[in-house]
Amino acid sequence: MFRSPESRNYGFNLLVRQYQQQVYWLIRRMVIDHDDTDDLVQETFIKVWNNLESFRSDARLYTWIFRIATNEALSFLNKKKRKLIVPLVDYDRVLSGKLSEGQGFTGDEIQKKLFEAMLTLPEKQRLVFQMKYFDELKYDEISKILGTSVGALKASFHIAVKKIEEFIKRS
Amino acid sequence: MTSKKEIYDPNVEFELIPDELKKIPKGEPFSVPSNYFDSLPEIIQGRVSAMEQKPVRFWHIKRKIAASFISIVAVVILITSYLLWFDKNGSNDSELFSEITLDEMLVLYPNFFQDIDEDALIEVLVSSETSNSMTESGIIFDTTLTDEDIIRYLEEEDISTEQIVNL
Structure with missing residues (x-):
């Protein structure tokens, strides 16, 4: 569908409609703020459009889109961390603060605790946890998105669950 | 001390979610502006169309031509100066030794x-x-x-x- 220029626009519109919510939530859980998420979702789909010709049809479309989205989210967080004037202040704390302020957060107390616990995890571990827990992706799918071995992902998820469990129990 | 079941074994599937986590509702706990997902495809499509229709500006072409011209000139200068230097050095040697x-x-x-x-x-x-x-x-x-x-x-x-x- 994306190969012919005539159907390219139509196909891309369908693609955005199909994956926008998954991409949005994947990024939103990482960056918390809606406006930041909106920018990153748009950038993700612009990159998808610009690279449609280089997309290998043997790969699955959504793993490719998720890969672009995770890269966008991770590079955004890295940029934010570098921009902090006081390096001692962790950007995850800033995100945690946004969560406490209730910026667009509509969940209950236990959900808040879960997100606070997730923000204590290293970014890649957080991604593995949310892809497994929220998006219910299989390990081999996550492996294709993050470029990490299935074994390492299993270990990462296991550690993440333990940390979150402890955090919730403690609080 | 770490108990035996805490030690990670890659051969064991760790998909079992603890009860504490199972109790937590899985729904997305963030609000999204109303009609956001209805308007997003149009916004993205609009950006893509704007990107596609953006004409190739004259200074883009000019800059490309200038860049290739500068590289050609640089190569010519390098070759000429090398040849001149080589030639000068060659005649200098004979003059130097004759003196x-x-x-x-x-x-x-x-x-x-x-x-x-x-x-x-x-x-x-x-x-x-x-x-x-x-x-x-x-x-x-x-x-x-x-x-x-x-x-x-x-x-x-x-x-x-x-x-x-x-x-």
């Missing part, structure tokens, strides 16, 4: 003569002496001359062979 006297050479390189092969030196000196004396006396050797030409010349000039032998 150096033997005494100066001996001051600079005390082992100058020891490093030179004696036979080669004699050969060079003999050949240079011969060529010098020939050019100084103005004699030009014409290899196309035959014996008959020489005899004819001697007869014309009225030179006897005895005269030549006694020279």
